Amino acid sequence: MTKTNQPMGPQTTAIHAGEGPDPTTGASAPALHMSSTFVVEEAAGFSAHDLDDNSGFLYSRWGNPTVAMLEQKIAAVEGAEACLCLASGMAAASAMFFTFLSAGDHAIVSDVSYAGVAELARETLPRMGIEVSYVDMSDPANLAAALRDNTKLVHCETPVNPICRLTDLVAVAKLAHDAGALLSCDATFASPLGQDCVALGVDLIMHSITKYIGGHGDAVGGAICGRRDLIGQLRAEAAIHHGGVLSPFNAWLIARGLSLLPLRMRAHYEGAMAVARWLEDQPSVTKVIYPGLPSHPQYELSQRQMTNPGGMIAFQVGSAEQGTALTTRMAAELEVIHHAVSLGHHRSLIFWMGTDGLMETSFHLEGQQLESYRAYAGDGVFRFSVGLEDADDLIADLARVL
Numbered sequence: 428m429t430k431t432n433q434p435m436g437p438q439t440t441a442i443h444a445g446e447g448p449d450p451t452t453g454a455s456a457p458a459l460h461m462s463s464t465f466v467v468e469e470a471a472g473f474s475a476h477d478l479d480d481n482s483g484f485l486y487s488r489w490g491n492p493t494v495a496m497l498e499q500k501i502a503a504v505e506g507a508e509a510c511l512c513l514a515s516g517m518a519a520a521s522a523m524f525f526t527f528l529s530a531g532d533h534a535i536v537s538d539v540s541y542a543g544v545a546e547l548a549r550e551t552l553p554r555m556g557i558e559v560s561y562v563d564m565s566d567p568a569n570l571a572a573a574l575r576d577n578t579k580l581v582h583c584e585t586p587v588n589p590i591c592r593l594t595d596l597v598a599v600a601k602l603a604h605d606a607g608a609l610l611s612c613d614a615t616f617a618s619p620l621g622q623d624c625v626a627l628g629v630d631l632i633m634h635s636i637t638k639y640i641g642g643h644g645d646a647v648g649g650a651i652c653g654r655r656d657l658i659g660q661l662r663a664e665a666a667i668h669h670g671g672v673l674s675p676f677n678a679w680l681i682a683r684g685l686s687l688l689p690l691r692m693r694a695h696y697e698g699a700m701a702v703a704r705w706l707e708d709q710p711s712v713t714k715v716i717y718p719g720l721p722s723h724p725q726y727e728l729s730q731r732q733m734t735n736p737g738g739m740i741a742f743q744v745g746s747a748e749q750g751t752a753l754t755t756r757m758a759a760e761l762e763v764i765h766h767a768v769s770l771g772h773h774r775s776l777i778f779w780m781g782t783d784g785l786m787e788t789s790f791h792l793e794g795q796q797l798e799s800y801r802a803y804a805g806d807g808v809f810r811f812s813v814g815l816e817d818a819d820d821l822i823a824d825l826a827r828v829l
């Protein structure tokens with residue numbers, strides 16, 4: 428990145444990594460290269476097997492200069508050796524599953540996860556001959572009990588969507604590695620600034636870059652960071668063969684968002700902390716779950732593991748009926764906060780996640796696992812992505828409906 432290779436702070440890294448003045452034009456800002464193909468000056472192979480680190484650009488499904496600029500930026504901010512970007516967060520999740528798992532393998536997936544990932548793990552992987560166990564990883568003992576000789580991949584998510592429950596990454600990384608499995612973590616809620624996944628032992632760090640990394644709600648994309656060899660395997664299989672690559676235009680937008688991520692995450696944290704504290708004082712709010720609050724059931728872990736508790740809050744307002752009634756009021760009456768799915772944008776977004784509905788469509792939990800979920804979510808939570816608006820305006824907006 429720099430001529431002297433001097434380590435830089437996170438905000439400098441986010442601005443400068445992967446880019447530099449254009450050698451021919453002197454342009455200071457990164458270029459948008461929409462070219463699908465590249466003129467090749469010497470004989471070259473035409474197979475993913477010919478790909479190596481020194482390959483130039485050949486065709487944009489293999490690699491594109493604007494996408495490569497974003498990949499270098501994300502890897503640098505994450506502190507990882509390499510990064511692969513794909514067309515969405517779900518493309519990143521399916522890339523990891525279908526690159527590192529084969530028929531006859533066993534995978535362990537968090538019993539609560541992003542709904543799309545939960546459904547992929549429950550419906551599609553078993554159809555491919557992959558055995559899957561669903562484990563509440565907030566207690567590493569549950570993971571220890573589920574590991575088998577043929578476990579190849581352990582997939583967790585922390586903080587987990589939508590209940591902000593945490594997983595102790597050091598503990599689960601040790602268990603997975605001792606069993607010869609890779610550990611993947613969906614770190615979308617945390618963002619690369621929320622926890623140092625590489626130092627904590629995660630092999631494959633996945634982000635929906637639609638969320639905090641892009642940060643503006645205008646482009647869908649996904650990314651996986653990790654060691655160069657693992658990312659090389661992913662690129663050959665998931666990008667070149669499965670083909671769900673990120674468009675250069677989205678990469679350009681997302682890189683622009685990423686360049687201010689450290690600044691934004693500080694502001695998300697400040698706003699979320701102010702709103703979470705206010706929510707805790709509201710008589711109609713029965714529970715607030717935010718990793719930055721001392722009332723979080725895993726506050727000790729949050730303090731030890733997270734470098735920024737982020738901008739995601741879950742809160743309860745009593746029964747499912749009270750939740751759905753409030754949803755209706757929010758959809759009609761909120762003036763600043765958008766009643767919409769997604770998260771991590773500069774605009775605040777809020778959405779009701781009813782427990783019974785999610786159990787039916789996505790998680791199918793019973794017994795101890797359902798109890799653990801309900802200890803966080805009760806009958807349901809509002810998933811509140813605190814944006815970058817002034818906290819006083821967000822509080823006034825919520826006060827209108829609560």
Ligand SMILES: *Cc1c(COP(=O)(O)O)cnc(C)c1O
Pocket residue numbers: 515516517518541543544584588613615616635636637638647648649770
């Ligand atoms: C949104 C999201 C995904 C899926 O990402 P897309 O970009 O929508 O495909 C995966 N995991 C988490 C935690 C998410 O919030």
